[in-house]
Amino acid sequence: MVMNPHDLLKIKKTTKLLSSPEIPEWVPESLQDVPYVVVRRAPMSEGMIPIGVRGKKRNQRFGAYIAEENIVHLISPVTILQKYAWREKISNSPMPAIKALGHVHEIFKPYNLLWGPAGSVGFEMVSKCQTVTKSSDLDVVVYADEVLLIEVVENIVNKLNQLSVMVDVQIETPNGSVSLREYDREEGPILMKTIDGAKLVHNPWEPEFVKAPYW
Incomplete structure (x- = not known):
């Protein structure tokens, strides 16, 4: 099974988490109510998949590992737009971040x-658990195997800035x-998140940074 950061996983309620820090009490309680986790950007550990657990409170986030056999279903951000009736969701939701999906789609x-919602918006659409608040940003993932023209990026950023909601867009490159927004600035190196940690790069698509998929 191919997995990428930001993918949501529905897991078995009997799933055991592997973690060095002690697992907080809220984690198993949360997973019993909402058995969904997100794939983290981290190396595999002894064949275990790095995941993040969301709690009911904003500060309740916990990183751990699970075995692939515990996965019931995988939902990528792109799949959310294809299969999760997002137009109906934005029509019925009072939350600005969810309604902004329609504007981003038009932009x-x-x-x-190739893109989709992540963060609290993506999580709520998939899990049906209310996680978005009136102050929530809209997190979006854009998948770009090839270089995005800076003219295109500038146009997109200008239009996003006109929205009433902050839209945080992450570009997923092969590296x-x-x-x-940082890529749009064109001011020296930019921060790129990789499974081996953060790096400063001038061109996120440079072949020298290409790494083999980690599963």
Whole structure:
């Protein structure tokens, strides 16, 4: 099974977490109510998959590992737009971050971008658990195997800045992830998140940074 950071996993309620720190009490309680976790950007550990658990409170986030056999279903951000009736969701939700999905769709549409919601918006759409608040940002992942033209990026950022909600866009390249807004600045090296840690790069698509998939 191919997994990438930001993918959501529905897991068995009997799943055992592997973690060095002691597992907080809220973690098993949360997973019993909402058995969904997110794939973290981290190396595999003895064949175990790095995942993150969300709690009911904003500060309740916990990283651990699980065995692949515990996965019931995988949902990527792109799949959310394809199968999770997001148009109906934005029509019925009072939350600005969810409603902003429609605007982002129209902004991205001319460029045929492969993208989807992540963060609290993506999690709520999949899990049906209310995690988005009125102050939530909209986290978005754009998948780009090839270089995005800076003219396209500038146009997108300008239109996103006109929205009433902060839209945090991460560009997933074959080498790692960079912020769309930081890439737009064109001021020296930018921070790229990789499974081996953060790196400063001038071009996130440079072949020298290409690494083999980690599963």
